Amino acid sequence: MTRSTDRADSILVHAYLDGELDPANALAIERRMAAEPALLAEYKRLEALQRLLRDRFPHQGPPPELRARIGAAVGIKPTRVQPSWRALAASIAITAIVTSGATWVARGPEFGDPVRDAVVAGHIRSLMASQPVDVVSSDRHTVKPWFNGRIPEAPRVVDLAKENFPLVGGRIDVVGRKPVPTLVYRRHAHFISVTAVPVADLADAAPARHPADGYGIVRWTENGVAYWAISDVGADELDSFVRLFRVAPPLT
DSSP states (O other): OOOOHHHHHHHHHHHHHTTOOOHHHHHHHHHHHHHHHHHHHHHHHHHHHHHHHHHHSSOOOOOOHHHHHHHHHOOOOOOOSOOHHHHHHHHHHHHHHHHHHHHHHHOOTTOHHHHHHHHHHHHHHHSSSSSSSSOOOOOOOHHHHHHTTBBOOOOOOOOOOOOOOOOOEEEEEETTTEEEEEEEETTTTTEEEEEEEEETTTEEEEEEEBBBTTTTEEEEETTEEEEEESSSSSSSHHHHHHHHHHSSOOOO
């Protein structure tokens, strides 16, 4: 690698350590570190340095007097608790969900679907995290067994890499206070979450769109499971993904 490339890689590793990369770039740098020993060594070196700096130089917030002066200058009243960036991010997600809920009210009978609300919330939370999955693997033979012991039944996992919808991994979401499996696929820089919710009392149903602000959602029911596919890819691409997912042979 050239010297400039080394410097660029070091910047990427720094950003990964600080949680500043989006899910797609975080996943990319993790894969590179797994394949490139030199890059992994750089990560471990920077991680050790970061840990040493935290131990030797504990973080100290600004003095209260400075905080008060800045607040007065911009017209902010002092509060006893200052929100962290994580709290701010959570409030943004909640605001997005509430705003979407208001839109659903205007659309009529679909308002108040708690399952869809939970699926949307799970997808948003995954995009805010350092990576959108709990288990990172493009191998369905790794992802499916990972769910065993964590939920009552592992989900249907299919391989769509040849159709340009590679598997990213899986995670566990919560719907109706119950853990449910979610598979994550990728389309270029976009992620597609597929959440499988057991619904033994519902008959099979063909895919139907349930759009929310900024996201496309397709729901269908098959063999006692309601599948929810959500993404910000184009509607045609999401429909194509659902069609391919449904006809692909599952892992046996």
